[in-house]
Amino acid sequence: MQRILILGGTGEARSLAAALAEDPAIDTVSSLAGRVRDPRIPAGVVRIGGFGGEGGLAEWLQHNRVDAIVDATHPFAARMTENAAEAARRCRIPLVVLRRPEWTPTPGDDWRPARDLAAAAALLPDLGARIFLTVGRQGVGAFADLPALRFLVRAIDPPAVDLPARSTLLLARGPFTVSAEIALMQRHQIDVLVTKNSGGDQTAAKLHAARDLGIPVVMIDRPPLPRASATVGDVAGALDWIRSDR
CATH class of the missing domain: 3.40.50.720 (NAD(P)-binding Rossmann-like Domain)
Structure with a gap:
């Protein structure tokens, strides 16, 4: 065997x-x-x-x-x-x-590539004030030094690191639907989506929602x-x- x-x-x-x-x-x-x-x-x-x-x-x-x-x-x-x-x-x-x-951009997408979490955080002040952060609970700390921005942080479990000062924590596990993601982004008046290029179908709905709403996506490259x-x-x-x- x-x-x-x-x-x-x-x-x-x-x-x-x-x-x-x-x-x-x-x-x-x-x-x-x-x-x-x-x-x-x-x-x-x-x-x-x-x-x-x-x-x-x-x-x-x-x-x-x-x-x-x-x-x-x-x-x-x-x-x-x-x-x-x-x-x-x-x-x-x-x-x-x-x-x-990997996920790849399609017509209508506005993706801003970032090589890592720190590079993604550096892009945000020029893109918007309300950020939808979907980088996993271990990566949230990279955004803690941006007190002027407001974050919606989604993770499966609570992060073990400090959250950004102005943040709302949402605990949820995919899959998600496009309609639900659109409603969530509209309710929180999201300006920018930040995510890792994980690929797959479980969480791809947020990308479709960002495209439909004209929201830029900061896409973190895979190692x-x-x-x-x-x-x-x-x-x-x-x-x-x-x-x-x-």
Whole structure:
């Protein structure tokens, strides 16, 4: 039996675990970082909590027979992806990175690219006064030094860092509808949307809403991927890789 470690926390990771659960020749272990208070649990064996960095993951791999690793973490979980790539190299275990495609602008979009959170924060004073911030709870602190702006901060769990002085916190989990996003932006008189280029359908409605309302979007670029055995863009590609000779 082939044993696969899925580094998860995304919809793609859950879909992959569900598909592999139907295969009697494959045993899976899904690992969740534990940063979300009420995570959606995938099929199969699940472990929750970090490994303790690259060294901790390498040690875990050495004590648990694993034939291959699928990194299906969030596109912005750069540290975990780097740790996985290095641990896989050290332990000589094949690794595939599963990343959904990026969002791309369409006619009518007004996107302002930013290389990181700090660059995004620097753009805001010239764009508007009321900001819809959807960068995850760990990234909110990058905007705390903008006291003149008012923020609507949406996250799944409460941020563990200081919020901007003038902010409203909205706890919610996607998927969202375009009509609901339009209503939300209108109710809070939003001037600018700030988001990470996560891709996928779960939260894409905010981009459609911003386009319909003529609101500029500060789009934060994904971090670069480290060298991996392979990179695929969907669950089908990951399944093909797992079932190949590699």
